[in-house]
Amino acid sequence: MRKPAIQVMTANRLSDGVVLYLAQDNQWVEQLAAARFARTDNAVEQLQVSADAAVHDRLVIGPYLFTVEAFGGEFRPISQREHIRALGPTVGTDMPAAPSGA
Amino acid sequence: MYAYDAFDHAFVQDRANEFREQVARRLAGALTEDEFKPLRLMNGLYLQLHAYMLRVAIPYGTLSADQMRRLALIARRWDRGYGHFTTRQNIQFNWPALVDVPDILDSLAEVEMHAIQTSGNCIRNVTADPFSGAAADEIEDSRVWAEIIRQWSTLHPEFAFLPRKFKIAVTGAEADRTAVKFHDIGLRMRRNAKGQVGFEVIVGGGQGRTPIVGITIREFLPKQHLLSYLEAVLRTYNLLGRRDNLYKARIKILVAETGAAVFTKTVEAEWERIHGGALTLPQDEIRRIEAHFAPPLLVAALADGGYAAARLESPDFAAWCRSNLFAHRVPGHAIVTISLKPAGGIPGDATAEQMEVIANLADQYACSEIRVTHEQNLVLPHVRETDLFAVWQALVAADLGTANIGLISDIIACPGLDYCNLANARAIPVAQRISRHFADPALVEEIGPITLNISGCINACGHHHAGHIGILGVDKHGEEFYQITLGGAADDDAAIGQILGPSVPYDGVVEAVDTIIQTYRSVRQTGERFIDTVRRTGINPFKEVLYADR
Numbered sequence: 001m002r003k004p005a006i007q008v009m010t011a012n013r014l015s016d017g018v019v020l021y022l023a024q025d026n027q028w029v030e031q032l033a034a035a036r037f038a039r040t041d042n043a044v045e046q047l048q049v050s051a052d053a054a055v056h057d058r059l060v061i062g063p064y065l066f067t068v069e070a071f072g073g074e075f076r077p078i079s080q081r082e083h084i085r086a087l088g089p090t091v092g093t094d095m096p097a098a099p100s101g102a
Numbered sequence: 103m104y105a106y107d108a109f110d111h112a113f114v115q116d117r118a119n120e121f122r123e124q125v126a127r128r129l130a131g132a133l134t135e136d137e138f139k140p141l142r143l144m145n146g147l148y149l150q151l152h153a154y155m156l157r158v159a160i161p162y163g164t165l166s167a168d169q170m171r172r173l174a175l176i177a178r179r180w181d182r183g184y185g186h187f188t189t190r191q192n193i194q195f196n197w198p199a200l201v202d203v204p205d206i207l208d209s210l211a212e213v214e215m216h217a218i219q220t221s222g223n224c225i226r227n228v229t230a231d232p233f234s235g236a237a238a239d240e241i242e243d244s245r246v247w248a249e250i251i252r253q254w255s256t257l258h259p260e261f262a263f264l265p266r267k268f269k270i271a272v273t274g275a276e277a278d279r280t281a282v283k284f285h286d287i288g289l290r291m292r293r294n295a296k297g298q299v300g301f302e303v304i305v306g307g308g309q310g311r312t313p314i315v316g317i318t319i320r321e322f323l324p325k326q327h328l329l330s331y332l333e334a335v336l337r338t339y340n341l342l343g344r345r346d347n348l349y350k351a352r353i354k355i356l357v358a359e360t361g362a363a364v365f366t367k368t369v370e371a372e373w374e375r376i377h378g379g380a381l382t383l384p385q386d387e388i389r390r391i392e393a394h395f396a397p398p399l400l401v402a403a404l405a406d407g408g409y410a411a412a413r414l415e416s417p418d419f420a421a422w423c424r425s426n427l428f429a430h431r432v433p434g435h436a437i438v439t440i441s442l443k444p445a446g447g448i449p450g451d452a453t454a455e456q457m458e459v460i461a462n463l464a465d466q467y468a469c470s471e472i473r474v475t476h477e478q479n480l481v482l483p484h485v486r487e488t489d490l491f492a493v494w495q496a497l498v499a500a501d502l503g504t505a506n507i508g509l510i511s512d513i514i515a516c517p518g519l520d521y522c523n524l525a526n527a528r529a530i531p532v533a534q535r536i537s538r539h540f541a542d543p544a545l546v547e548e549i550g551p552i553t554l555n556i557s558g559c560i561n562a563c564g565h566h567h568a569g570h571i572g573i574l575g576v577d578k579h580g581e582e583f584y585q586i587t588l589g590g591a592a593d594d595d596a597a598i599g600q601i602l603g604p605s606v607p608y609d610g611v612v613e614a615v616d617t618i619i620q621t622y623r624s625v626r627q628t629g630e631r632f633i634d635t636v637r638r639t640g641i642n643p644f645k646e647v648l649y650a651d652r
Binding site: 012014015016017018019055058061062078079080081084085088089090091092 | 128129131135149150151152153154197198199200201446448519520521527528530531534577580581582
């Protein structure tokens with residue numbers, strides 16, 4: 001029997017666009033590792049309800065679910081897109097990684 | 103340069119004020135995202151993979167030194183210390199916070215800049231020859247006409263909601279440096295048999311998922327009728343263009359489906375109806391705009407001995423002169439192209455510090471002018487030969503001295519999957535790998551003139567269809583693969599590249615490009631450019647070698 005897909009809810013913060021993940025207690029966090037991982041239809045539904053509330057409260061925009069897989073004791077996105085979104089651009093160290101003077 | 107009048111200042115500032123209010127209403131909950139999205143897009147603000155992205159218009163790719171300094175300030179104060187120059191001669195900031203964008207727009211307005219019509223289904227930033235007003239082969243300064251079009255098209259009520267975005271390019275020289283045949287409308291300045299200057303009107307070019315080389319629908323259009331003719335083309339498109347299918351909504355599809363003859367006839371009929379009316383450009387108005395672009399007072403000079411000596415003494419300087427300088431209309435001067443493509447660098451990116459170096463050089467040596475090329479480089483249009491060595495030294499000190507314009511490491515690349523919401527695959531790291539592989543200046547020069555363009559998806563922002571070597575990123579079951587094309591060209595002999603064969607994986611791209619180059623070096627005739635070899639041999643010799651073991 002196929003294992004159910006593990007789902008994570010993500011969005012961007014309204015005020016600055018930063019990538020966020022829905023975690024426990026309806027908190028939004030910047031680290032994928034701290035996200036809530038939904039393994040059942042009911043858990044996925046809960047993610048959706050929380051995300052809708054966060055959109056309504058103007059915390060986030062554009063929420064959607066994506067799939068992760070367990071790998072070496074951690075969860076990794078299946079798609080390259082979400083992998084890059086979680087870790088940031090892969091364009092090396094040619095440019096500053098943080099705001100100048102930060 | 104064009105200088106805003108009181109109307110322009112008030113208009114741009116009003117628009118910035120309006121957006122400040124819209125952002126406040128969004129943050130306060132008075133606007134939903136569905137309501138706000140079209141408003142932010144009208145001001146160039148996208149939501150990308152990691153953050154918002156602000157695209158700032160650089161009309162016809164012309165910047166003053168002060169404007170460049172302001173872009174540096176914005177990069178440093180509100181972004182991450184750099185900006186990305188695009189194939190539309192614009193600049194993008196990849197990390198602005200929504201709450202800061204009103205301040206950024208205010209800051210831009212102070213230096214006569216904005217982000218209006220850098221997104222949406224409207225007439226986008228008009229591009230022009232980056233060597234305008236300087237090139238030895240120029241007929242007339244294309245920026246005059248790009249500015250006239252900008253004024254006509256900005257917030258044009260009839261064309262604010264076209265079936266799709268609409269891109270216009272103007273070139274005023276013998277050589278096309280704007281990819282004029284890959285635009286919705288390309289305007290090419292021509293002299294007719296009587297020696298009068300007018301425009302060849304090219305319509306229906308474009309890239310994306312259906313690449314098409316534009317066709318000429320009018321060989322010669324008198325200049326004073328430019329706007330009425332554009333209006334006739336736009337009106338025809340606006341009325342007949344498809345709105346039911348995003349992928350078939352560009353004018354190129356309309357021209358292809360209607361047929362060139364019928365499309366032309368429809369445009370001409372509309373033009374016949376409207377020309378000679380209010381859109382006929384008065385001579386006084388043309389002269390008023392021309393005055394803004396009056397050439398700087400440059401004194402012709404004999405060949406400079408110091409410049410010649412420096413070329414002899416410094417092989418690196420000599421190499422840079424061979425690849426990065428172009429003929430100026432005034433003897434003793436040169437057009438300097440500054441490469442934003444160092445080995446391993448991000449094509450089109452410049453740090454705030456680099457922008458300031460370039461601004462200072464423009465002030466000191468180039469009449470305070472800077473241009474952006476659609477190849478994602480920058481230009482100092484008016485430099486005295488006697489100053490070239492000092493300019494080069496300053497550029498080298500700022501990591502801007504790469505001698506590779508028009509060579510294999512001068513790669514066009516879109517932001518790709520590292521930044522873009524639409525992309526399927528990365529483009530920048532592929533460019534970085536290729537430019538590192540071809541980092542030896544002697545090898546790059548020996549390979550000779552070539553264009554290599556990379557897009558991270560079929561939308562083709564990296565102009566892969568028009569590259570001598572084109573690389574298109576595709577997604578195959580979650581993995582990045584790259585389709586390679588050969589034989590594309592964006593210049594006078596515009597062509598769409600032919601697909602070489604099955605796509606190659608991310609880790610195989612550099613090897614594939616290297617194989618193509620090795621094949622070229624083995625089959626080329628003496629002095630033959632890459633594109634000419636491909637045209638002579640076709641793609642088969644390359645295909646056979648590349649796929650021999652696959």
